[in-house]
Amino acid sequence: MSLSRRDFLKICGTSSVALGFSQMMVPGIVNALEKALSGNPPVIWIQGSGCSGCSVSILNAVHPTIQEVLLKIISLKVHPTVMAAQGTTVLEVAANISKQFKGKFFLVVEGSIPTAANGKYCVVGELGGKSVTMLDWTKDLASKAKAAIAVGSCASYGGIPAAQPNPTKAQSLIEILNKADIKTPVINIPGCPPHPDWMVGTLAYVLLYGIPELDENNRPTLFYGTLVHDHCPYRSYYEEGKFAKYFGDEGCRYELGCKGPETYCDTWKRKFNNGTNWCVQNAICIGCVQPKFWDEFSPFYEAL
């Protein structure tokens, strides 16, 4: 079965409300992906100043499952939370793969990159008896990758480590690469953490067709193209001026601090954890896919 770009986009954009769960990819598409990618493109996933929440989130993928992603779709050569190897071997494997597949492998970066104290605030390991900082590792691997994907708001924008007063001068992947004049294309998949479909879907798109359409924040419009507020199930309350005054009260969550009116993503239809629930239904949106949300959207529980 061949899969056109058009079909793929249609599937990725499918409303989970209509399906009742997040049916991003049906089994047939996993087969198509497998066939199209026979050769299993190598992926190196590295982690800087982060919490591993993006990695944990991608484990929550359903269609395809994480087992299918790992065993059939990609060849995950390096991932510090998953891989069997440890110690200097980890950095050796990354160095070898980046050399062997120069210009062909994909780099995934999770977490931001601290630049103060020459990068000492995040040391990723040893190579040749010397400590390697996240700053140096990122630049080295990114300069050799075909494309780099920043997963999560930390890698995309700096995230919580870069929130004021940014004690470690943490920066996003794009900031680091721009400063080092590294031209490798970067796709941002922000979110704290991002929905697994955004990560798997973008990865699949990049592997099959190249760089997807991006917005001004380098996010795929496919997943980040809609304003939460415009599609919110509580929107009619907003129009009527019926606002919840406390958690558990009926009404729009605007006065409780909801940042949906300034936040672009599709969780309103996709929902989290296999379509179980989502931020606004449970509480409020804190705007976690937007740049600088830790500073610009806080206090979170005050109206915009």
Place this chain on the structure above:
Amino acid sequence: MAKKITIDPLTRIEGHLKIEVDVEGGKVVNAKSSGMLFRGFELILKGRDPRDAPQITQRICGVCPTAHGTASVRCLDMAFGIKPPTNGRLVRNLILGANYIQSHVLHFFHLAALDYVKGPNTAPFVPRYDGPGIYKLSKAVNNKAVEAYLKALDLRRKAHEMLAIFGGKVPHVQALIPGGVTEPINADKIIRFYWSLQELKEAVNTIYLPTVYLVGKAYGELFKVGKGHKNVLSYGVFPMDDDDKTFLLKQGVYTKGKDYPLDVKKITEEIKYSWYNDKEVKRYPGNGYTDVTPDKKGGYSFIKAPRYNGLPHEVGPLARMWITNPVLSKHANAFLGVPKSKDVRMRDLGDKAFSIIGRHVARAEECWYVILAMEKWIDQLQLGKPVNTQYKIPKQAEGYGLSEAPRGSVGHWISIKDGKIANYQIVAPTTWNASPSDNKETRGPIEEALIGAPVPDMKNPVNVARVVRSFDP
């Protein structure tokens, strides 16, 4: 002469950890544990709205955000002078309980198991430590364990889906607020949660517990490796009443073979070997101070050294199960050869508990014990009753929130001035376990547990990795 091994990074953990050991006569004789990441949460929290702390501090750990969230809302409860209503307490317990299941399953199968089970011969399962005597499972058992690895990915995902019913989403839940939780309960949610829990209960009973004991049987000698200081503590977790008097997993301290009640004022942090400056040699976290200096001479870690009554204490499932000493599952009877009619308790394991495999057994048994309690909490939920208490942010206040993450004791301390955070200090579980040496040159819990670990092959120091991972850092 001792030879040095450096493992950096120690993978399959959350964070950036470096382990150095000196080996002499085939055994570890000295060990250093170094935290290699500093983000500065305590500095970032200063000056912010106190209500934002549960959102911010969840980002400390993506594997156990709910535990930091829980400690943080408990900290705000105390500072604001409020307590959650019964439903709020129960829903918080169910959210945290769901994450215990998720985290424990993830830890055993996806972080630790590859030290015992040979994965498929493909990346990311190769390269790995290898050599004679490293992998001891028969081919049939190994194949079954690989199947369990894959199946367990579904289990941990389903535990997260169950959590999100009340939590909103996970990692990083929306539901936790001072005074309780955000969203009212209804029959649909309760029923879905109940049936999800039944499915997980069945899987823990038929997959998780049996696999742990199978590994324990095949690696019996690892009941003698990884002992450590044999001092443990627990802040207590899963409040059983609305006044925080009793906990499912009890509060207490076990030092040098004796049990004591916990006195929070006896907790201090030292920084002699940590990359921080301070004019004080030790501090109570409520009065804590964070001045990071990555170039400090003699320092070897971004982790401070928390001590209780001046002594290092291990935290985590082993600590909680030792202090609570509950009846274990019937799998324990079979393993120990005790008739089913008799109760086996955690302390019946004796010294075996303080070991690599003892920690895995404690974790799996705790998972089971928490599931049994969760069934009761679901029953106690009352439809139509509130899930939170209203409050006003005080201009000036202090408080602390103690809880237990899947990997150990977590404490948050706050002081509020002019309605904003004036100081916020966090002592995370891995701060306790992976701490460096202290002012008295006493090693941290992981460091001490490494002493004596057999390293017959310097190129494949698998027992070093096994000891460290048994703590779930």
